[in-house]
Amino acid sequence: MKAKAITLNVNGRRHQVTLFPNVTLLEALRDLNYTDVKNGCEKGDCGACAVEMNGKVINSCLVLAWQADGAQIITNAGLGTMENPHPLQEAFADAGAVQCGYCTSGMIMAAKALLDENPNPSETEIREGISGNLCRCTGYTQIINAVQMAAKKMTQQRSQQ
């Protein structure tokens, strides 16, 4: 097993890293200090490690870092800042959709992918859209409220532009 130099573009920053082939994208991201990406089940069941890779939301535990060589990666931390949060991040805080917070980053990435494709989803569509993300605290009610709030706000923002 030989290590290889690869490039990971994360939240607009370019990283050159030398990694063994058995390192997952999840492990590589956390080693680069993107600790908003969480390690949950490592089986693709929980969605805590969800990130956007080349425009698609995926489980970073099921991608090898070499497969992400050159790809554009966006994590929850790359969506906004404390001063200028993404509407989803703001809505999750306002709706009380965060309790322990472990699922939140992945949940927001899945919700973003849903709203990118469907700006005005029904409750059923929201439930379907986050069906790969487990939350063991909130019972999902506040999370669904948050996604609805964010969808409304994003639609308003678009109509003002």
Added chain:
Amino acid sequence: MLPQFKFLMPKTLPEALEMMDEISRVIPLAGGTSLLVDLRGRLSHPHTLINIGGLDELRGIRIEEGYVVVGSAVTIADLKRNVLIAKHGQVLQQATTVFANPLVRNRATIGGNLAYGSPAADTAPPLLVLDAEVELMSKDTRRTIPLKEFITGVRKTVCHPRELVTAIRWPIPPEGSVGAFRKLGLRKADAISVLSVAVMLHCKDTGDRDQVRIALGAVAPIPIRAAAAEELLDREPLTPEVIARAAQLASEATQAIGDIRGSAAYRRRVITALVQRLLTNLAKGAKEKKRNESKGNHS
């Protein structure tokens, strides 16, 4: 932490087939949604993996000489939103909406789902009722075999170690053909099937009788067609009595086992009920269509 392995990164399909020819026991990795889980659980111990998910030659969905041809590395998410699949593989598209979850669907591939050889593969029953074929290539060979013969046992296929599944194809169903897929999981999303059923009515424009296809998932070592039930429906019309007999025959075709997701007896009963329900809907749909058509002719 994943075990150690060598990882080959070919840029083209010929390069990939060359590598698989030269090096023994190379396992193809596409979406990785099953294989990486197995590696982590030490259920699989490959020495070398080869990355095929990014190969352009395995990506497209197209029509070719009366067939729908889907590259093996096409993802489940791609199938779900594709217009050709909506038109010519609607029964398969139904399965993509209940396949695992949206995150997994963005990585999992149609070729991987079949080549993994699971009896519970959700794309298998729809592809079986579409009369799909699997295209296999090695450095020097190319062959196409019916999906019915491709999976041979639990996690076993006819795919040779040097071969790669390159495409899945099926004949464009005749106009008016309809199908339906139902998956029974322990919950609505992110579940491995307790069982699944696909049915399809192939309309014949030549005046021949319409043909019914029935396929069942997770009730035998491999996804199966219910041959005896299909033969009955070739001879008899889709009346409630015949449908009930066909559903019974379908259930008798299973070799269901009891496991963590359900008992064998439960599986057999639900197969009877689901086949009956789907065939009844199919018969209703076909009758309504005929009525609408004859109305159209008179106006």
